[in-house]
Amino acid sequence: MALKPEPTAPFLSVQYALRVLETVSKHGSGVTDTQISRETGLPVGHLASLLLTLRREGYVEQITDGAYVIGSSLLLLGSGAARRQALETKLQQTLVQLRDSVGAAVYISRYVDGEIRVTQYADGPRTPAVNEWVDFRSAAHASAIGKCLLTQLDQNGRRDHIARHKPARLTSRTITSEKVLFSKLDSQPATVPVLDLQEYAVGTVCAAVPLTAGASAGCLALSMPVEDAHRLREAADTLNRRAAPVLLSLAL
Numbered sequence: 001m002a003l004k005p006e007p008t009a010p011f012l013s014v015q016y017a018l019r020v021l022e023t024v025s026k027h028g029s030g031v032t033d034t035q036i037s038r039e040t041g042l043p044v045g046h047l048a049s050l051l052l053t054l055r056r057e058g059y060v061e062q063i064t065d066g067a068y069v070i071g072s073s074l075l076l077l078g079s080g081a082a083r084r085q086a087l088e089t090k091l092q093q094t095l096v097q098l099r100d101s102v103g104a105a106v107y108i109s110r111y112v113d114g115e116i117r118v119t120q121y122a123d124g125p126r127t128p129a130v131n132e133w134v135d136f137r138s139a140a141h142a143s144a145i146g147k148c149l150l151t152q153l154d155q156n157g158r159r160d161h162i163a164r165h166k167p168a169r170l171t172s173r174t175i176t177s178e179k180v181l182f183s184k185l186d187s188q189p190a191t192v193p194v195l196d197l198q199e200y201a202v203g204t205v206c207a208a209v210p211l212t213a214g215a216s217a218g219c220l221a222l223s224m225p226v227e228d229a230h231r232l233r234e235a236a237d238t239l240n241r242r243a244a245p246v247l248l249s250l251a252l
Contacts, residue, residue: 016042016050021074024060028089030067064100069093088120091246095122098242102235104222105129108246109136109208111149111217114161116140130204130223134170141167141181142174144196145221148208151185151194152217158182173199193236194219198226205229207236211247220246 019040024031033051037044051068054060058073070090091108099106105123109116116137123129140146140161150158159178167176175181188194196206205228208221220243222235 016040016046017054020047020050020054021059021070024068025070025074027067028069029093030063030065030069032067036068063093064097092120092122094246095120098122098220098239098246099124099127101242102222102238103127103231104224104228104235106239107145107221107223108211109145109149109219109221111153114164116146116149118145127224130201130206133201134168138165138168139170139200140165141176142170142196142200144194144200144206144208144223145219147185147188147196148194148210148219148221149217151188151190152210152212152219155182158185170200171198171202173197175199191240193240195232195236197229202226205232207232207239209236209240209243211243 020036020042023036023039027035033044033047036042036051037047040047042050051060055062055071058071060068060074061071062068072090095106095108099122103126105121105127107118107121107129109118111117118136121129136143136145140150150161153161162178162181167174167178167181169176175184190210193207193209196204196208198205200206203226204223205226206221206223208219211218211220220239222239224232224235
């Protein structure tokens with residue numbers, strides 16, 4: 001609904017700000033300043049300074065295409081189911097930006113109640129998600145996601161998982177020996193992305209970096225066709241550098 005402010009209203013700027021925030025909140029994937037102006041009735045010239053203030057205070061953020069989305073300060077004002085939904089939306093927007101930055105499908109995964117769960121992901125026509133031809137829960141020994149999560153478990157936790165999900169040979173590159181697998185996990189540097197070079201699926205390469213928040217094991221991962229394998233390490237390094245904002249989104 002367009003703004004119809006009273007000229008004598010003492011808190012006119014606050015009214016404008018609230019209408020702008022309401023408009024941005026309605027458009028989960030982002031809204032342009034032109035659209036905000038059209039929906040609120042606020043002239044673009046006046047809107048620019050207001051959006052700048054809201055950005056500085058963290059109530060809105062501007063994404064790669066120039067559109068505006070809700071910011072972390074606004075998310076923190078919510079509670080309950082609405083807040084959880086807002087946080088999921090915010091995280092999805094972060095994943096979409098990361099997908100476009102690395103040029104690959106990206107995933108958030110957690111280790112919950114002894115099982116691997118991919119909780120969110122962002123893909124696209126030019127960045128297809130990996131074909132989950134074997135349930136990720138049964139492929140921790142082969143996938144970058146699984147190996148990254150296993151590195152965050154202690155020896156007993158790893159043994160328990162492998163006892164419940166026996167390593168099967170998925171490709172000619174899959175490690176099926178528990179001893180060799182654990183040795184690889186132990187030697188994995190914490191600051192280096194975990195790679196999957198066609199161990200889970202022929203034709204796909206992947207990388208994952210840990211997202212550790214307290215005692216919870218999680219990871220941020222990407223996948224791409226093997227034809228793009230020459231980009232994997234650079235994309236993995238970008239993934240590693242961009243993990244902090246994703247972790248912040250999870251922690252809000």
